[in-house]
Amino acid sequence: MDITIHGLDGLGASLRGAWHRTMDTSPQYANPFLAPEFAAGVARHRGGAQVAVLREEGEPVGFFPYERNAFGVGRAIGLGLSDCQALVHRPGVTWNAHELLRACGLSVFEFDHLVEEQQPFGGYVTGTFASPVLDLKAGEESYAEWLRGAYPGLAKTTLKKERRLSRDVGELRFVYDERDPKVLRTLMRWKSAQYRRTGRMDRFARPWIVDLVDDLFQVREEHFTGVLSVVYAGDRPVAAHFGPSSSTVFAAWFTAYDPELGYYSPGLLMHLRMARSAARDGVRLMDMGRGEKEYKDWLKTRELRVGEGFATRPHPVAAAHRLWRRPVRGLRNTVLAHPGLREPADRLLKTVGTLRTRKR
Structure with a gap:
């Protein structure tokens, strides 16, 4: 597997076309958050956005958009905004998470809406969550x-x-x-x-x-x-x-x-x-995104599963990042998973919001 790194702002028509064709080969990669247009949009407004292109016999067969900071900490493109994340690849393509991170110069890669089929990242998933969808x-x-x-x-x-x-x-x-x-x-x-x-x-x-x-x-x-x-x-x-x-x-x-x-x-x-x-x-599909909302339960026809976690290589920066980020995520997920904790937390946030609004 040959892996090259490209900037998203100047991605040529040939590679964009190959990326589109790769999305078309598998239904799980048809989500617009996995399109080059979304990645390029993020790149225009945030620094460090890149895409790794995977090739077999010179042919592009996979695309991995990500954001990278100066310390080699990576995150899914548009993390916090994107409701679908993946390495978009053709059916049957195999890849190795360590090799991918090394080629991208990443010690850690953080994700929170990873497509369930991304098996090479499977060992790094710390939790999976329902993402309600509506079949149209x-x-x-x-x-x-x-x-x-x-x-x-x-x-x-x-x-x-x-x-x-x-x-x-x-x-x-x-x-x-x-x-x-x-x-x-x-x-x-x-x-x-x-x-x-x-x-x-x-x-x-x-x-x-x-x-x-x-x-x-x-x-x-x-x-x-x-x-x-x-x-x-x-x-x-x-x-x-x-x-x-x-x-x-x-x-x-x-x-x-x-x-x-x-x-x-x-x-x-x-x-x-x-x-x-x-x-x-x-x-044919409306993806309502991860998160528990009453209207989603009313509308959904089924649920997909998305994962969150940290893919890492042995590196002090990776260890430090996980020590910093994982407890925060764990606390948030514990609160969201338990109505007895979630409802008081919601009330507290609304009280804070009311006070904050009054001060404006």
């Missing part, structure tokens, strides 16, 4: 008919709330692929406020993340399209979502809604409308 089926029936067939338990309540929203605020309208950048700014503003209210880190307080989302919003390719979806009541945006889509997989990413209209469950309305429209657009 295209149909020509009306939205109400589709909803009653797909979600009979939710249909009555959802349609009632939609009618009430139309009556109270304005006629309901859904745009699957909205191209107005002002609405994208509205979504970011709503999401920032939500992060602050709930005591979470405000991702959109980080300029590079804002710039990345702005950048990806402009991408219109087969294997990666930045899709902004919006529910309107009259001319008023009620809920919005921005996420990437490939030709077959739609990744749920940033969803937010007008907090004044929370009574109408606009986030759920958003996901239901989005699922139907994505299916009509040819998408």
Whole structure:
């Protein structure tokens, strides 16, 4: 196996095409977070992003995007934002994790949404987690008919709330692929406020993340399209979502809604409308990402498994990184896995968020 390292900003058309063809060979690599467009977007806004290209007999057969710092600490490309991570390779290709890390100049590689099939990294996985997905089926029936067939338990309540929203605020309208950048700014503003209210880190307080989302919003390719979806009541945006889509997989990413209209469950309305429209657009899977949320349990048809952990080579930097990062992750996962701990932690974060919001 020959492994070469390349910058993502200047990746040529030939290698990008080979990467796309490699994604097409296996369904588990069809996720848009595994596309070169996402990796290149991260590279434009963060330093140290690279891709290792694996070749057999001179032919590119695998692509491993990653971020590397000056000390040889590596992380999955877009760690903390990406909901799917992997070395994208053709079926039957075998590779060795130690050889890969050595070729990349990495002492450690951190991941948190690793595709389950990545066997060479299997020994380094410290935990696996459910990632709910929704299998989509295209149909020509009306939205109400589709909803009653797909979600009979939710249909009555959802349609009632939609009618009430139309009556109270304005006629309901859904745009699957909205191209107005002002609405994208509205979504970011709503999401920032939500992060602050709930005591979470405000991702959109980080300029590079804002710039990345702005950048990806402009991408219109087969294997990666930045899709902004919006529910309107009259001319008023009620809920919005921005996420990437490939030709077959739609990744749920940033969803937010007008907090004044929370009574109408606009986030759920958003996901239901989005699922139907994505299916009509040819998408076959909506990946809702790792994490326990009530709406995910309502919508999912099954679950994938993703792994987190640290692939390492013997090196003092690798040992130090694991000693620093692993306890933090372990504590977080323990809290999230136990409702008796998770609910008090949520209440504490919301209290902190309320205090933080009042000070602004």
